[in-house]
Amino acid sequence: MAISVKISKAMEASSWIRKMFEEGAALKKKKGEENVFDFTLGNPITEPPDAFKQRLRELASDKTPGTHAYMPNSGIPWVREKIAAYLSQQTGIDYTANYIVMTVGAAGALNVILKALMDPGDEILTFAPFFVEYRVYADNFNGTLKPVPTDEAFMPDFEALKASVTEKTKALIINSPHNPTGVVYSEETIKTLSETLQQVSQKIGHPIYLISDEPYRKIVFDNATVPYPSVYYKDTILITSHSKDLSLPGERIGYLAIHPKSTDAVALSVATNFTNRILGYVNAPALMQRIVAELQDEPADAVGYQRKRDLLYPALVSYGYECVKPMGAFYLFPKAPGGDDVAFINHLKKFDILAVPGSGFGAPGYFRIAYCVKESIIEKSLSGFKSAIESYS
Amino acid sequence: MAISVKISKAMEASSWIRKMFEEGAALKKKKGEENVFDFTLGNPITEPPDAFKQRLRELASDKTPGTHAYMPNSGIPWVREKIAAYLSQQTGIDYTANYIVMTVGAAGALNVILKALMDPGDEILTFAPFFVEYRVYADNFNGTLKPVPTDEAFMPDFEALKASVTEKTKALIINSPHNPTGVVYSEETIKTLSETLQQVSQKIGHPIYLISDEPYRKIVFDNATVPYPSVYYKDTILITSHSKDLSLPGERIGYLAIHPKSTDAVALSVATNFTNRILGYVNAPALMQRIVAELQDEPADAVGYQRKRDLLYPALVSYGYECVKPMGAFYLFPKAPGGDDVAFINHLKKFDILAVPGSGFGAPGYFRIAYCVKESIIEKSLSGFKSAIESYS
Numbered sequence: 001m002a003i004s005v006k007i008s009k010a011m012e013a014s015s016w017i018r019k020m021f022e023e024g025a026a027l028k029k030k031k032g033e034e035n036v037f038d039f040t041l042g043n044p045i046t047e048p049p050d051a052f053k054q055r056l057r058e059l060a061s062d063k064t065p066g067t068h069a070y071m072p073n074s075g076i077p078w079v080r081e082k083i084a085a086y087l088s089q090q091t092g093i094d095y096t097a098n099y100i101v102m103t104v105g106a107a108g109a110l111n112v113i114l115k116a117l118m119d120p121g122d123e124i125l126t127f128a129p130f131f132v133e134y135r136v137y138a139d140n141f142n143g144t145l146k147p148v149p150t151d152e153a154f155m156p157d158f159e160a161l162k163a164s165v166t167e168k169t170k171a172l173i174i175n176s177p178h179n180p181t182g183v184v185y186s187e188e189t190i191k192t193l194s195e196t197l198q199q200v201s202q203k204i205g206h207p208i209y210l211i212s213d214e215p216y217r218k219i220v221f222d223n224a225t226v227p228y229p230s231v232y233y234k235d236t237i238l239i240t241s242h243s244k245d246l247s248l249p250g251e252r253i254g255y256l257a258i259h260p261k262s263t264d265a266v267a268l269s270v271a272t273n274f275t276n277r278i279l280g281y282v283n284a285p286a287l288m289q290r291i292v293a294e295l296q297d298e299p300a301d302a303v304g305y306q307r308k309r310d311l312l313y314p315a316l317v318s319y320g321y322e323c324v325k326p327m328g329a330f331y332l333f334p335k336a337p338g339g340d341d342v343a344f345i346n347h348l349k350k351f352d353i354l355a356v357p358g359s360g361f362g363a364p365g366y367f368r369i370a371y372c373v374k375e376s377i378i379e380k381s382l383s384g385f386k387s388a389i390e391s392y393s
Numbered sequence: 394m395a396i397s398v399k400i401s402k403a404m405e406a407s408s409w410i411r412k413m414f415e416e417g418a419a420l421k422k423k424k425g426e427e428n429v430f431d432f433t434l435g436n437p438i439t440e441p442p443d444a445f446k447q448r449l450r451e452l453a454s455d456k457t458p459g460t461h462a463y464m465p466n467s468g469i470p471w472v473r474e475k476i477a478a479y480l481s482q483q484t485g486i487d488y489t490a491n492y493i494v495m496t497v498g499a500a501g502a503l504n505v506i507l508k509a510l511m512d513p514g515d516e517i518l519t520f521a522p523f524f525v526e527y528r529v530y531a532d533n534f535n536g537t538l539k540p541v542p543t544d545e546a547f548m549p550d551f552e553a554l555k556a557s558v559t560e561k562t563k564a565l566i567i568n569s570p571h572n573p574t575g576v577v578y579s580e581e582t583i584k585t586l587s588e589t590l591q592q593v594s595q596k597i598g599h600p601i602y603l604i605s606d607e608p609y610r611k612i613v614f615d616n617a618t619v620p621y622p623s624v625y626y627k628d629t630i631l632i633t634s635h636s637k638d639l640s641l642p643g644e645r646i647g648y649l650a651i652h653p654k655s656t657d658a659v660a661l662s663v664a665t666n667f668t669n670r671i672l673g674y675v676n677a678p679a680l681m682q683r684i685v686a687e688l689q690d691e692p693a694d695a696v697g698y699q700r701k702r703d704l705l706y707p708a709l710v711s712y713g714y715e716c717v718k719p720m721g722a723f724y725l726f727p728k729a730p731g732g733d734d735v736a737f738i739n740h741l742k743k744f745d746i747l748a749v750p751g752s753g754f755g756a757p758g759y760f761r762i763a764y765c766v767k768e769s770i771i772e773k774s775l776s777g778f779k780s781a782i783e784s785y786s
């Protein structure tokens with residue numbers, strides 16, 4: 001093999017995911033797209049809001065020169081000023097443009113901050129279950145992701161967190177509202193988390209940065225609120241994207257915000273500008289930067305997603321599925337009946353239902369349902385979910 | 394310092410570049426933007442062509458659902474089909490969508506292919522002088538860039554190339570039309586290069602891939618032609634972006650094309666789809682993919698750039714600068730009078746001229762002039778270039 005041995009092995013390890021997708025594609029081809037209930041991808045069926053479309057039309061006719069040109073690697077200065085002003089108003093923290101880096105989505109932002117923080121062998125913590133890409137991103141910089149257990153409600157186990165910290169710990173990534181469980185951390189949880197991080201940071205002699213990956217912030221239900229971790233813990237890097245709240249996953253636009261009072265804040269600001277360049281992102285797409293700058297206040301379609309949750313969640317529970325009730329995002333993470341997630345996923349296929357095993361999220365014994373699909377798909381899938389659990393021993 | 398030691402050191406090493414930019418910015422503030430002759434950045438002043446603007450307006454009003462959604466990591470299938478058809482028509486090689494990966498610019502493409510090819514300790518060759526980022530990109534994957542010398546005309550030294558190859562050699566990056574020298578490799582050069590690579594590949598027992606980074610392909614002068622290396626050497630990865638030919642550097646759109654008959658072509662196709670994902674690019678910006686798919690035939694403003702070259706090059710030579718005549722791109726790479734490039738760059742500043750020392754390109758003793766600026770800037774800079782060399786001992 002002429003290609004990278006490391007990449008060959010990584011692809012082999014993830015080949016079962018590809019196999020699943022291929023089987024799904026084959027099933028769709030056989031039965032017709034509309035007759036397969038595909039809950040595998042967090043790819044919103046929801047279209048971007050009218051405000052996005054209007055702004056895109058305006059900018060498409062804008063004749064200002066230089067709008068598609070290079071810019072500072074951190075992004076267009078006026079765009080970063082707008083983002084900073086929005087975050088300052090939301091949090092009461094004095095963000096300035098200097099501490100904002102526009103990025104190629106939240107994925108870009110995570111890589112940019114991890115490259116700026118990590119040396120080989122460094123450790124990044126996250127609570128399990130976790131978004132599968134975190135592991136790959138830590139590995140990109142020759143470090144490791146160390147999952148920390150949570151309780152039955154997927155809430156942080158603070159003693160386990162303390163026990164997981166070593167001198168190599170550089171950061172903890174949290175994600176609330178959470179993929180794949182849909183849980184939202186309360187203010188109390190964030191406060192305890194903040195205190196715990198302060199304690200352990202002091203103990204190891206350097207700060208553990210809190211990377212708050214929050215693309216689902218605006219997608220919450222039943223009037224839940226999502227506290228800003230940066231209000232409670234100054235060594236916080238806020239990361240978001242507009243893939244979910246504005247339904248723009250294909251456009252790769254997001255940002256990171258460094259708390260202006262965080263340790264080495266200025267060095268981090270310079271470093272993230274630098275890593276955005278050297279990782280080959282160079283800068284976030286210019287046109288999308290200019291669009292989202294004006295849409296920070298735009299609400300997400302939380303009502304629409306709540307309706308979908310309310311179609312699916314009570315039905316599944318009534319059929320006998322055990323599941324924590326999601327308060328945000330657009331995922332359900334039930335226990336796999338029988339305990340073997342891969343086996344149950346294969347069983348679900350018999351009912352034309354596609355979902356993802358929890359093993360991929362560091363949580364074997366569970367499976368993920370991404371319900372960012374049409375309501376009609378959810379409705380038509382219900383009898384299959386019912387038959388699947390009834391017929392499964 | 395809480396941030397990465399490696400990144401801190403890398404920033405320190407490149408701090409003189411930042412210092413130069415800061416001094417340049419200070420100079421502009423003092424003298425006024427129009428009175429400083431800034432030749433530092435390859436950021437075209439040329440606007441995108443009308444065909445781009447029209448296509449953008451059309452797509453801004455397009456109501457097809459799902460156009461901003463996720464897609465395969467390699468890009469939108471129909472876009473990749475269009476690119477493949479264009480390349481097939483240009484080269485006579487049977488490219489198919491499978492072998493095309495849409496990327497976040499050429500920078501994204503280079504990182505995607507290097508991640509797919511490299512294991513720690515691997516070596517990437519390139520001819521010096523070279524685009525400074527190549528070194529950083531090889532380092533991203535724990536390998537090293539090994540510069541190979543060229544002759545006085547910046548043409549490859551094939552004996553030096555042979556001598557540079559080891560068992561760790563994975564690829565050679567070439568860039569024609571070339572940044573920073575503006576030279577274009579002839580068909581004969583590409584043929585000899587191809588033969589040499591075949592020989593040394595055989596000797597080391599695995600292929601050395603030829604990564605042809607060619608964003609300046611359409612910017613050539615005096616009816617020069619740019620041969621496609623893939624026609625002569627099957628283990629070629631073609632990489633381009635639309636930063637230069639369509640003047641879209643801020644939008645981050647480019648692609649890579651794997652020769653369908655290259656060694657491990659299918660594995661490379663799967664691997665680059667995978668590395669585009671795990672590097673956090675996920676996919677190239679969707680809207681820009683859809684625009685550039687229709688603009689592959691669009692010419693660049695080569696006539697405009699040739700006019701700029703013809704304003705600047707003969708004048709510099711008449712003042713006594715020694716310089717290889719550029720046949721493409723938009724750079725001049727003269728010898729620094731006196732031999733000390735950093736000293737001469739500092740001397741040029743006295744005449745309000747900003748340029749970049751050759752040291753940054755692996756070629757101390759030279760300096761780079763990026764002449765993708767207004768003609769009036771070039772005209773007004775000439776007396777400064779003249780006085781600079783006359784007053785320099």
